[in-house]
Amino acid sequence: MARIDVMDQLRARFLEPLPAGAARRVIVWHDSDGEFEDRFDELATEGFDGAGVQDGVMPASEGFLRPVRFVKAEDGSLFSAKKIIARDDVTSDILLYRRCGRGCLEGDWLADVELYADHFQADYLSLLADELGVANPDDVREALAAHKSFFSAKTRVRKFRECVPAAATAEDVERGVLAVTLGGGTPESATVGAIARGALCVLLREGADGLSKLLGKYDAAAALASFLERFLGYDGPLCEKGALESLASHVLLTAASSQVSPEALKGLEGHIVAQFAPSCVAVLREWAGVGERELEDLYDVCRLVEGECGLPARFSSMAVAELGELDVFPCVDEAILGSLLSSMAHGSDRASEAHAACSRRRGLCWYGLTSCYYDLLGTIADMAEFRQAHAGGFHLGRPGEVWEAYTSDWCAMDSAYRRMRVAYEACLLEGNDAVEEPARLAASWAEDLYANWFLSESNACWAAACAPEWADCGYVEDAPRQEGFYWHVLPEYAGSAKTCVVIVSDALRYEVAVDIASGLERERGGVVKVGSMQAVFPSVTECGMPALLPHNSLALSSDGSEVLADGMPTGSTQQRESMTRSVISSARALRAEDFLSLPAAERKTLLKGSELVYLYHNKIDATGESLATESDVFDACSDAIEDLVGLARRVCADAPSARVVITADHGFLYTAREIQESQKVGGDDLPAPPILRGKRHLVVSGSDEGCVDDEDRSLLIPVSMGRLGSDALGFSPRGAVRIKSPGGTSRYVHGGLSLQELCVPVVGFWRVRAGSKDFEDTALASVRVLGEGRRITNSLFSIELIQDEPAVGKVLPAEYELCFTDSSGNAMSDVVAVRADLASANPQDRVTKVRFAIRVAAGLPSKGICILVCRQRDNGAVAWREEYKLDIAFAALDVFGF
Numbered sequence: 001m002a003r004i005d006v007m008d009q010l011r012a013r014f015l016e017p018l019p020a021g022a023a024r025r026v027i028v029w030h031d032s033d034g035e036f037e038d039r040f041d042e043l044a045t046e047g048f049d050g051a052g053v054q055d056g057v058m059p060a061s062e063g064f065l066r067p068v069r070f071v072k073a074e075d076g077s078l079f080s081a082k083k084i085i086a087r088d089d090v091t092s093d094i095l096l097y098r099r100c101g102r103g104c105l106e107g108d109w110l111a112d113v114e115l116y117a118d119h120f121q122a123d124y125l126s127l128l129a130d131e132l133g134v135a136n137p138d139d140v141r142e143a144l145a146a147h148k149s150f151f152s153a154k155t156r157v158r159k160f161r162e163c164v165p166a167a168a169t170a171e172d173v174e175r176g177v178l179a180v181t182l183g184g185g186t187p188e189s190a191t192v193g194a195i196a197r198g199a200l201c202v203l204l205r206e207g208a209d210g211l212s213k214l215l216g217k218y219d220a221a222a223a224l225a226s227f228l229e230r231f232l233g234y235d236g237p238l239c240e241k242g243a244l245e246s247l248a249s250h251v252l253l254t255a256a257s258s259q260v261s262p263e264a265l266k267g268l269e270g271h272i273v274a275q276f277a278p279s280c281v282a283v284l285r286e287w288a289g290v291g292e293r294e295l296e297d298l299y300d301v302c303r304l305v306e307g308e309c310g311l312p313a314r315f316s317s318m319a320v321a322e323l324g325e326l327d328v329f330p331c332v333d334e335a336i337l338g339s340l341l342s343s344m345a346h347g348s349d350r351a352s353e354a355h356a357a358c359s360r361r362r363g364l365c366w367y368g369l370t371s372c373y374y375d376l377l378g379t380i381a382d383m384a385e386f387r388q389a390h391a392g393g394f395h396l397g398r399p400g401e402v403w404e405a406y407t408s409d410w411c412a413m414d415s416a417y418r419r420m421r422v423a424y425e426a427c428l429l430e431g432n433d434a435v436e437e438p439a440r441l442a443a444s445w446a447e448d449l450y451a452n453w454f455l456s457e458s459n460a461c462w463a464a465a466c467a468p469e470w471a472d473c474g475y476v477e478d479a480p481r482q483e484g485f486y487w488h489v490l491p492e493y494a495g496s497a498k499t500c501v502v503i504v505s506d507a508l509r510y511e512v513a514v515d516i517a518s519g520l521e522r523e524r525g526g527v528v529k530v531g532s533m534q535a536v537f538p539s540v541t542e543c544g545m546p547a548l549l550p551h552n553s554l555a556l557s558s559d560g561s562e563v564l565a566d567g568m569p570t571g572s573t574q575q576r577e578s579m580t581r582s583v584i585s586s587a588r589a590l591r592a593e594d595f596l597s598l599p600a601a602e603r604k605t606l607l608k609g610s611e612l613v614y615l616y617h618n619k620i621d622a623t624g625e626s627l628a629t630e631s632d633v634f635d636a637c638s639d640a641i642e643d644l645v646g647l648a649r650r651v652c653a654d655a656p657s658a659r660v661v662i663t664a665d666h667g668f669l670y671t672a673r674e675i676q677e678s679q680k681v682g683g684d685d686l687p688a689p690p691i692l693r694g695k696r697h698l699v700v701s702g703s704d705e706g707c708v709d710d711e712d713r714s715l716l717i718p719v720s721m722g723r724l725g726s727d728a729l730g731f732s733p734r735g736a737v738r739i740k741s742p743g744g745t746s747r748y749v750h751g752g753l754s755l756q757e758l759c760v761p762v763v764g765f766w767r768v769r770a771g772s773k774d775f776e777d778t779a780l781a782s783v784r785v786l787g788e789g790r791r792i793t794n795s796l797f798s799i800e801l802i803q804d805e806p807a808v809g810k811v812l813p814a815e816y817e818l819c820f821t822d823s824s825g826n827a828m829s830d831v832v833a834v835r836a837d838l839a840s841a842n843p844q845d846r847v848t849k850v851r852f853a854i855r856v857a858a859g860l861p862s863k864g865i866c867i868l869v870c871r872q873r874d875n876g877a878v879a880w881r882e883e884y885k886l887d888i889a890f891a892a893l894d895v896f897g898f
Contacts (some may be wrong), residue, residue, distance in 0.1 A: 006039050006127065011048050013120060014093060015063055024066055026085065026094040026117040028110075032101035035124055040097040044070035057092060067092040074099070078109035085113055132160065134167050143170035147177050150218035156180055163190040174223045181220050192231045192279065193286035196251065199224060201297050203244035204304075212239035232283070233276035245308050248301045253309070255280035256328040258796050259851075264322060268309055278795040282853045284328060285830050288365045299330065299369075306331050312434065320357055325849060327364035334434040336361065337373045344380055345441035351388070354381035359845060363835060372426035373435050379420035380446045386413050387449060394461035399469065400478025402462050406755045407532050410458055411511040414756060417450045418511070418634045421672055425635070451671045455736045459754045463734055467717055470537075470753065474720040474730070480533045482760055483723060486550040490661060493529060493764035497659040501613045501651050503592065504548060505644055506541060507621035507750060509667030512637045513761030516662060519645040520765045521809045524778045526652075529764040535666045537719050537730055538697035539750050539757040541621065544665025546570035549614075550583040556724035560691035560699060563724060573616055580614065589614040592647055600654070607655035619643060624668060624748035633670055633748050648765045662763040668750040669696070669736055669757055675747070680740045681715045681733050691728055695738045695745075696752030698731040717753060780814035781807040781836035782879065783870070786847065791885045792820075792866070795854045797829075799868075803836045803846035813837030815873035820852060820866050820884070828866050828886075829854050833873065854888065863887055 013027055031037065047058035047068070058068045069092040073081040085094055094117075096110070102119060105111035121127070121137060125144045128151055129137035144151065151157055160167075162185050164176035179190035182198030189198070202211045215221040221239060228234040228247070233254070236246040249271040257265055258277035265272065287298050306312055306329055315323060315335035326332050340354045358378045361367050367374070394410075396402045424443040427436070469476045480489050494500040510532055521528045536543040536554070543563050546554055551565035562571055568579040577589035588606060592615045595603065607613065623629045623636035648660045682698075692699035699721060715737055719730035732752040733739060750757045768774045786800040807813045814836045820829035829852040838846045854866075868882040 006036055007043070007048065009127070009130070010043075010095070010120065013118065014048075014068060014095075024091060024093050026096065026113065027120050028114060028117045029095060029097045029120045030101050030126075031097065031099055034099050037097070037099065040070070040072065040095075043095070044072070057089075064093075068095060069093070070095050070097070072097045073110060082109050082113065128157075131157065132167055133165065136168070140167065140170055140173050143173035146223075147173065147218055147220070150177050150181070150220070159185050162186060174227060177218060177220055178224055178227060181214060181218055191286065192227075193283040195224075195227065196232060196283050197287045197290075197294070197297075199228070199238070200244065200248055200251070200301055201294075203247065204297060204300060208237070208239050208241055208243040211243070215239065231276075232279050233273035244301075245304065249305050249308060251280045251283060252302060252305050252328050255284050256326060259324065259326040259328070260322065264314075264318060271309075278853050281796060281851075282830060284365070285853065299366075302329050302366075305329070320353060325360060325364065325851065327361075327366065330366040330369055331434070333361060333364075333366055333370045333374075334432065337370060337377060337435045338438045340377055341373070341380075341435065341438035341442040344377075344384060345438065345445045347445070349384070349388070351381040351384040354378065354384075355845060359838070359848065362848075363833060363850075370430075370432060370435065372423055372430050373432065373439055375423035376420060376427055376439055376443065379416050379423055380442050382416040383413065383420065383446050383449055386416065387453070394458045396461055397465060398478065399462075399465045399476035402465050402755075403476070403479045403532070403534075403759075406458070406462075406759060407510060410755070411514065411759070413450065413454050413458075414509070414511040415514065417446070417454075418637060420446050421634050422638065447671070447673050451673060451736065455669070455671070455754070455756075459735050462755050463717055463753065466753075470717060470719045472720060474537055474723045475534055480531070480762075481723075482533045482535050482544060483547040483551075483554055485533060485548045485663070485762075489531070489533060489762060492531070493661045493762065494659050495766075497657060497766065499607050499610060499613065499655050499658040501607070501615060501655075501658055501660045502548070503615045503617060503644060503647060503660060503662045504545065505617040505620065505640060505662065505664050507624060507666060507668045508640060508644075508662070508664035508761060509756055510759040510761045512620075512641065513662065513664070513763050515641050516644050516761075517763050518808065519641060520648055520763070522778060522812055523649065523765075523767065525767045525770060525772075525775050527764075527766050527768060527774060527776075531762040531764075533663070533760045533762060535664075535758050535760045536723055537721075537732065537753060537758075538692060538694065538699065539666035539752060540694065540697070541665050542571070543724065544760070545576065546579075548663065548665065549576060549580055550612075551579070554724050556691075556699075556721065556726040556728065560728075576614060580612065584612050586610045587612040587614070589616070591615070592617040592643070596647070596650065603650075604654045607651065607658055615647070617643060617647070620668070624670065625745060627743075627745055630670075630745040630748040631672070633668070652765070652767050656767060659764065659766040662761070662765070664760050666750050667757045667759055668748060669752070669754055670748045671736065672747060675736070675738050679736070680738045682739050692730075693739070693741065694751040695741050695749045696732060696754075696757065698739060699728050700731070702727045702729060719753065776810050778810045778812050780872070781805060781811050781838075782814070783816060783834055783836050783848075784880070785868070785882055790883060791887060792854060793887050795888060796851065797854055798849055798851045801834060801848050801850060802843060803838050803848070806839045806841055806846070807837045808839050816879060817871050817873050818850065818852075818868060819871075820854060820868055822866055854886075 014025060018025060044056065045053055047053045051058050051061050053070065056070050060067050069089050071081050071084055071094060073096055081096065096113065105114055125141050126137045128144055129140055134140050159180045160176040163179040164172050165187065167173055167176060175190050178195050182195060182202065184190060184194060184198065188194060199211065202214060215224060225238055232251060234247060234250045236250065237243045253265060253268055253271040254273055254277050257272045257274055258281060288295060311329055312331040315332055316338060320336050320339055323332050323336055336357055340350055340357060343350055344354065354377050358374050361374060396405055424439065427439050466476050475481055517528050517530045520526055536547045546563045546565040549565050549570060553566060555564045557564060562569055565579050569575045570579055573589050573591060580587040580589060586609060588610045595615050619640040620633060620636045624633040644662055648662065651658055651660050690698055690700045715734055716731040717734060719732060721728045721730050738746060738749060782804045783801045784804060786802050805811050816834045816836065817831050818834060819827055819831045822828055832850045832852060834848065834850060840846060864886050866884050866886045868884055870879045871877060872879055
């Protein structure tokens with residue numbers, strides 16, 4: 001038993017200042033079991049600190065302002081003790097020792113002394129209660145006695161105080177004992193959720209025998225059983241075989257019963273006690289938010305119950321709408337994903353249902369385990385909706401109309417396909433067996449849709465509209481041309497800025513640049529302008545890079561090895577700088593990584609002293625051109641977006657008045673599926689050697705034009721090479737067809753005439769000062785409560801929130817935490833996290849339903865006014881408050897603590 005120093009506690013009592021008007025202190029020491037009689041006798045002989053005692057009195061000394069008389073009241077001497085206290089010594093402090101507890105005073109000679117004296121309970125339990133900070137020891141004596149073995153160690157006493165700093169009831173004692181027994185050491189480990197979690201984790205790791213042994217050490221088995229029955233409604237086995245399955249099924253299925261219809265769990269009623277659903281929901285929510293290791297334990301418990309109760313098959317047979325927001329079991333997400341992906345793979349029109357499921361499941365407990373599959377589902381739904389919106393095909397007649405349609409609408413399909421492939425690659429790494437096959441089938445369907453429908457038909461429309469102009473002059477009149485970039489396009493973006501920085505990202509195609517523009521639009525005071533140009537044919541680096549430089553003419557060398565700008569070579573960065581300086585003496589050209597590696601002072605000096613700076617970035621083409629990495633090209637696009645947004649910010653931070661223009665030499669075509677031989681043209685039968693040859697372009701001298709036979713010519717589009725000052729003739733395959741060529745990449749290609757290859761982005765970015773008429777500040781996306789009803793009648797309560805505006809442009813994504821409180825700010829519910837990051841223009845897509853477990857417990861009202869508080873998650877700032885009328889008919893359980 002832990003040693004409790006009675007002497008120190010008594011000394012402290014006598015050294016306390018006297019109450020106002022009191023002349024001395026009288027303390028009655030009750031020791032009903034006589035446990036401390038020897039200690040009293042020791043005091044009566046030696047006094048405090050060995051000060052000595054004469055005739056039962058310890059003289060006044062340092063700290064003790066009055067003498068202290070020691071009196072033992074025993075049967076037969078009560079009158080004598082009273083006489084000493086009341087008549088014989090009325091000036092000394094008195095310590096009166098009695099071998100009895102405080103009780104009825106009738107017939108007690110010392111009743112009047114008991115009434116005015118201080119009391120000191122000298123038995124072990126009372127002293128233990130005092131050490132634990134219990135205000136009224138009589139309220140917890142029985143509970144402390146039942147767990148004497150637990151309190152026999154100082155470390156456990158200390159941990160108990162840490163778990164329950166102010167125990168006041170027998171329930172508090174049991175709670176603290178259970179919390180420490182199950183491994184806790186903080187107030188958070190003494191909640192209902194933590195104790196239930198602790199019991200389940202012991203069962204999970206050590207089995208019923210391990211839990212039985214642990215509880216048996218401190219006689220806590222009955223306490224845990226009573227605890228779980230009172231607060232979770234569980235009265236099943238704890239220390240027997242099958243206890244884990246029984247307890248886990250009760251908690252999880254009871255929680256689930258509040259989130260689905262009774263029919264959904266038909267046959268499992270034996271595990272469910274519906275009135276305890278709020279408690280069980282709160283247990284699981286608390287568990288899910290503790291930490292990564294604890295979440296893994298919860299996952300294992302959920303999977304165990306799923307297997308025991310046959311839940312995967314049950315949920316897979318239910319409609320997606322029936323599963324709603326059930327977030328107890330991981331297999332629910334797998335059932336939803338499997339159903340939607342499988343049916344969409346077979347052409348079912350479930351795009352809107354898929355988007356609704358993606359929105360509804362975000363933020364729920366197990367979403368993170370299958371988030372990449374939801375990303376896949378969402379992008380496939382985007383592609384399906386695009387197909388539906390363009391079911392009539394692509395039938396525009398003029399090049400300018402097609403160009404406008406692509407840059408404003410059609411490029412969204414390229415973007416959706418890119419995001420689909422990134423999501424699917426992530427799914428392959430995740431490897432969820434339950435969803436793997438539906439995901440594969442759905443991705444295959446999307447691949448066919450993109451390659452065999454979109455690329456084929458949209459580019460057929462483009463080729464039909466442009467073929468005459470390509471054959472005549474090599475370009476179309478209705479779109480800005482890349483070779484006029486410096487003279488005609490750049491001035492629209494550079495304005496009157498003294499420094500213009502042109503960032504040329506190799507193979508940055510238009511739809512990727514749209515994401516860059518979106519990222520830059522989120523800059524405070526940032527201005528973004530997006531345009532496009534048609535690349536020079538062939539759409540390769542050797543032609544595109546010189547076209548972007550200030551020049552008067554471009555010329556293809558006779559052997560096709562290079563393109564000269566005003567007669568000067570442009571193959572290297574140094575050559576491009578030399579060529580540009582022939583027009584602008586202060587111009588600079590360097591690789592983006594070399595610019596970023598310069599010291600800050602040198603970067604600023606370079607920008608300040610240069611009217612025009614070209615920075616060359618190569619992430620996409622460097623990845624796609626390599627056979628070993630071509631399948632990673634869409635990941636490279638994501639990296640390029642991050643790189644270029646950061647580079648533009650860096651430039652404007654170093655030179656605040658500078659303007660940045662991001663563009664490219666060419667775009668690219670990419671399909672994850674290998675092109676079949678039937679989709680390739682020519683080969684050995686084509687002119688050999690041609691001036692230029694790639695998988696998407698062919699250039700022959702005028703005299704060799706007839707070497708292209710009629711069969712191949714039907715698959716090839718002729719292109720005049722006059723743009724490059726040549727009388728040669730170019731050819732490009734129609735659609736996504738490739739020219740047969742040994743080696744190299746085949747899924748990633750460029751050089752041809754497709755919209756994806758020819759449409760080169762132009763993104764302008766600059767900052768304006770606060771206070772300027774063009775200044776536009778950023779703002780966080782906001783959420784608000786939908787509907788007019790502000791009344792809570794159930795301890796499980798849902799509300800609908802709408803994100804007021806799409807999180808695009810200057811409206812930034814945000815995260816909020818919502819919680820119900822009373823008027824004093826005390827929490828009355830769990831805390832729910834809400835993300836406001838939806839970019840859809842449709843308000844219905846930005847509606848989210850969130851659920852709360854309302855806390856109704858001692859000290860908190862079940863009726864009256866409560867407040868829904870919304871705070872920013874990063875800094876805790878209150879975004880808004882909404883008053884609700886609380887009107888719960890029957891007080892719910894306190895599911896968070898006591």
